[in-house]
Amino acid sequence: MYEQLKAIYREALVTEQEAINQPDNYYWFQDTALARFGLLKTAVTHNEWQLLALQCHPVHPPTKTQTHAERFWERVLLTGASPEQNVSESPFAFIHFYFKREPQDYDEVKQAISGFFPGNGIMLWTSAQSGVIIHESAEQPEDIHELTELLAADLFLDAHLFHGPMMTDLTIAETIFSRQKQLFYLARLTYPKQRTFQYATLLPLELIKNDVLDHHPSSFHPIDARIKDLDQEIVDTVLTFLEHHMNISSAAKKLYIHRNSLQYRLERFTEKTGLDPKQFLDAVTIYLTLTKHRVASFVTIEQKK
Incomplete structure (x- = not known):
């Protein structure tokens, strides 16, 4: 690998000893033979870096002494x-x-x-x-x-x-x-x-991660379909309510609305979905579903790039 890259990048490819005074000017990799080498940043395009990262492990710039x-x-x-x-x-x-x-x-x-x-x-x-x-x-x-x-x-x-x-x-x-x-x-x-x-706060994300990446209908699908029919304002209100530990006063303050307005939106959510955000087990299901919704939208955007 090293010799093949040397033939392509010539003097832009260096060893640790050759770049010890200016290591930050290089992208650093380690190949399967555990040899570390650097490539001059100005000589490598973003696409080339991505291809190299598939074959070699990107590593941190070397320092004069490594413990x-x-x-x-x-x-x-x-x-x-x-x-x-x-x-x-x-x-x-x-x-x-x-x-x-x-x-x-x-x-x-x-x-x-x-x-x-x-x-x-x-x-x-x-x-x-x-x-x-x-x-x-x-x-x-x-x-x-x-x-x-x-x-x-x-x-x-x-x-x-x-x-x-x-x-x-x-x-x-x-x-x-x-x-x-x-x-x-x-x-x-x-x-x-x-x-x-x-x-601990990312555990819900860990639980639904594979479900998001799987393109087949999941157990969340029936709830997903009901949530898609809701106003975004109600969805955002419920999510804020759950993120504020199901505390109506705290969530209402965060949203700059009256407690009664927040209570009304929670009731509307329950009418449409059959799930009550004020009940613990329902709240767990709701939070996982809304988190999955949010993650799926970002994953879709990234896949389109």
């Missing part, structure tokens, strides 16, 4: 190598990140994140704008929303973060990482204004 922990997690998560042990000595969680634009200085980003996770945050890049922090600690980190504010204030980076659950099983680490990465992508499409995500 043993960084090399270990890069092998486990990005190259599919089997871990030397089945269980980690300490619990770990994946914190996925995505920046709306490519950072100007990767070292500054690493320093900012290292300061937020002192001594237990290992950072890997999976593309020029995204990557993962492996948080190795039994203790939960500070509110990750504070990290988005830090990155915005100090580096002017608009960041999205997804905090996965703690785990110890290394044998499924790559699988969990890949599934979370896909879920994070879907979450950003579904909730574009939200900056931080916790796994």
